[in-house]
Amino acid sequence: MAWHLLLPFVPLLVLVGCAAATDIRHRRIPNALTLMLAATGLMQSLTHCRTVSFGQALAGLAAGAALTLALYLLGALGGGDVKLFGGMGAWLGPALVLQVFAMTALAGAVLVLIQCAVRRRVGALVRNSALVAVNLVHITQVGVDHASATGAACRSVDRPLPYALPALLALLALPLVGRWMP
Numbered sequence: 001m002a003w004h005l006l007l008p009f010v011p012l013l014v015l016v017g018c019a020a021a022t023d024i025r026h027r028r029i030p031n032a033l034t035l036m037l038a039a040t041g042l043m044q045s046l047t048h049c050r051t052v053s054f055g056q057a058l059a060g061l062a063a064g065a066a067l068t069l070a071l072y073l074l075g076a077l078g079g080g081d082v083k084l085f086g087g088m089g090a091w092l093g094p095a096l097v098l099q100v101f102a103m104t105a106l107a108g109a110v111l112v113l114i115q116c117a118v119r120r121r122v123g124a125l126v127r128n129s130a131l132v133a134v135n136l137v138h139i140t141q142v143g144v145d146h147a148s149a150t151g152a153a154c155r156s157v158d159r160p161l162p163y164a165l166p167a168l169l170a171l172l173a174l175p176l177v178g179r180w181m182p
Contacts, residue, residue, distance in 0.1 A: 006175060008051050011040055012091040016168050019084055023162035029080030034087050041090025056093035064089025064097040074136075081163045088167065100170045107166035107173075115161065 015037045019029045038061060044050055045057035052060060065086035071077040089097035116125040135142055 008044065008049050009091065011044070012037070012051075012088065013168075013171060015040070016084070016088065016164065016171055019080075020162065020164040020168040023080070023164035027160065027162060028078065029084055029164055031080075031083070034080060034083035037084065037087030038090050041087055044091070051091055052093040057090045060089030060091070060093040060097050061086045062089070063094035064092075064101070067098065067101045077163055078160075081167075084164055084167060088171070096174075100167065100174065103170035103173060103177075104163070104166045107169045108161055108163060111166055112161055 015033065019033055019037070022033065023029050041061065042054070042057050045052055045054040065082050068077055068082045068085045072079060072082045085097065085101065088100060092100060112125070113122070116122045
């Protein structure tokens with residue numbers, strides 16, 4: 001892979017890195033940061049050295065937000081995570097933001113497993129995950145409010161995972177798995 005082709009993505013990496021650092025420290029991502037991420041993603045799509053076209057940037061923004069909106073409605077992610085993925089989508093376009101979302105989910109799962117193993121809570125994680133999964137399978141019978149309340153009551157760790165960290169790890173892994181093609 002020609003690493004010089006990744007230079008247009010440096011602002012994306014810097015902004016998501018700032019979001020991860022803030023999320024780790026304060027467990028929130030400021031609106032100003034996510035707005036800057038989305039705005040710069042849309043603006044760069046209008047330049048000569050763009051990462052995606054303007055139409056792809058708009059579609060990516062919508063796709064990134066839509067992918068995480070359901071998890072937000074269930075209480076699994078915060079609003080900053082939804083806006084973060086929307087902003088990343090403006091830089092990456094819909095296809096690549098979907099790949100980043102999938103890789104983020106995998107990285108997040110590994111980090112949660114490590115976090116639970118360190119705190120000796122893997123059994124609770126498995127039990128709680130099964131309970132939440134059953135609620136999601138039967139969501140039409142139990143309702144979204146019940147499924148969301150079950151998810152909130154079944155926390156396996158004290159503090160939720162700062163989701164911007166696995167998002168940053170997924171972005172950094174893209175060139176290594178050969179998926180980042182400007």
